[in-house]
Amino acid sequence: MEPTRVPPVEDLRSAPKVLLHDHLDGGLRPATIVDLAAEAGHELPATDPQALGRWFAEAADSGSLVRYLETFEHTVGVMQTPAAITRVARECAEDLAADGVVYAEIRYAPELHVQQGLALDQVVAAVEEGFRQGVELSGGRIVVRQLLTAMRQAAPSLEIAELAIRYRDRGVAGFDIAGPEAGYPPTRFLDAFDYVRQENGHATCHAGEAFGLPSIWEAVQWCGADRLGHGVRIIDDIAVAEDGTSKLGLLASYVRDKRIPLEMCPSSNLQTGAATSIAEHPIGLLADLRFRVTVNTDNRLMSGTSMTNEFALLCEAFGWGLDKVEWLTVNAMKSAFLPYDERYRLIMDVIKPWYAERR
Structure with missing residues (x-):
């Protein structure tokens, strides 16, 4: 049998892709940050776009959580007016469409964008206007929806859940929680998850990234999350024998049997220490075991990545061909919070x- 041919980058870029886990405040263009910072009077570590881009990459790769989080102070800091938020959302849709993404759910925390007096509704409306403009400028080649995130260390999770339901017919696909997992388990936000579920809404949950199996168990069994943001630590419930056979624990079996999607972000996981290399990333084993694995970017600016780049890294590391890329893409589309x-x-x-033409 011939070995699988690793697809050229040009094919991966033109392939239709689906993105479920991408943060709006983690994907700005450096030049846009420079422009918006000048308008807002926000001080940056560098004012040349190329130098600023390097600073973001170095800070995100530093291994220091403090430095990594500092990067978001600068992106969120320049996203405090309707015009700025709309521009960032418009460029996000344009950049994803240019990378071959045909469907995207972009998440952000509305509560982080009210420092200059905006109401939460105004933030959501500004993002939706930006996505509308970006889709139009991209010739309708992409569908973009919002995911509204509540920050674990802040108070208004139920308010954000109510906001997500209120805007579900105006571009919002679902609800999410993010932020530090340790000390802020998903069960602290049961009222928000219960509300979304009772309103027949959709919810994902950052779980199993920095924290282990208990975080995943609570997200699934208590909060009823439809998807797991990252979920990489599910690997802790899988024992691999010397002969290569795998035995799944009860939680891993449940997640696989129920086809609960894993929003995996390989490059980001290297930066946060959730994986040591692409070749050793659990996504390889999880894909082989036929979990509902999806590929995502998380923070395109901080990780210096794109969907094309993530697939290129994975195909090179695991010897995957276009058939595997198609499977992962269909996985993601099946898992989208879309009718x-x-x-x-x-x-x-x-x-x-697209894939049929290349067989």
């Missing part, structure tokens, strides 16, 4: 035909 008929249309009319 079934719209998911089905994108799979059958946009994703599968």
Whole structure:
């Protein structure tokens, strides 16, 4: 049998891709940050776009959580007016469309963008206007939806959940929680998750990234999360024998059997220490075991990455071909917080035909 051919980067870039885990405040263009900082009077570590881009990469790669979090002070700091937020959202949609992404759910915490007096509703409206403009400028080649994130260390999780439900017919696909896992377990936010579920809404949950199996168990069994943000520590419930066979624990079996999607972000996991290298990232084993694995970027600016880059790294590390890229992409589209008929249309009319032409 011939070995699988690793796809050229050009094919990966033109391939239709689906992105479920990407932070709006983690994907700004450096030049945009410079422009917006000048308008807002926000002091940056560098005012040349290329130098600023290098600073972000170095801070994110430093191994210091303090330095990593400092990067977000500068992106969030320049996203405090409707015009600035709309510009960032517009450019996000344009950049993703240029990278071949056909469907994206972009998350952000509205509560972080009210430092200059904006109401939460105004933040959501500004993002939606930006996405509308970006989709239009991209010729309608991408569908973009919002995920509203509540920060674990802050108070208004139920308020953000209510906001997500209020705007679900105006571009918001679902609810999320993010921030430090240790000390802030998902069960602290049960009222928010219960509200979303009772309103027939969708929720994902950052879990199993910095913290282990208890975080995943609570997100799934207590909060009823539809997807797991990262979920990389599910690997702790899988024992691999010397002969290569795997035995799944009860939680890992449940997650696989229920087809709970894992929003995996390989490059980001290297920066946060959740994995030591792409070749050793749990995504390889989890894909082999047929978990509902998806590939994502997390923070494109901080990780200096794109969906094309993530797939290129994975294909090189694991010897994957376009068939595996298609499987991962369909996994993601199946897992999107979008009505079934719209998911089905994108799979059958946009994703599968592209791959069929290349067989």
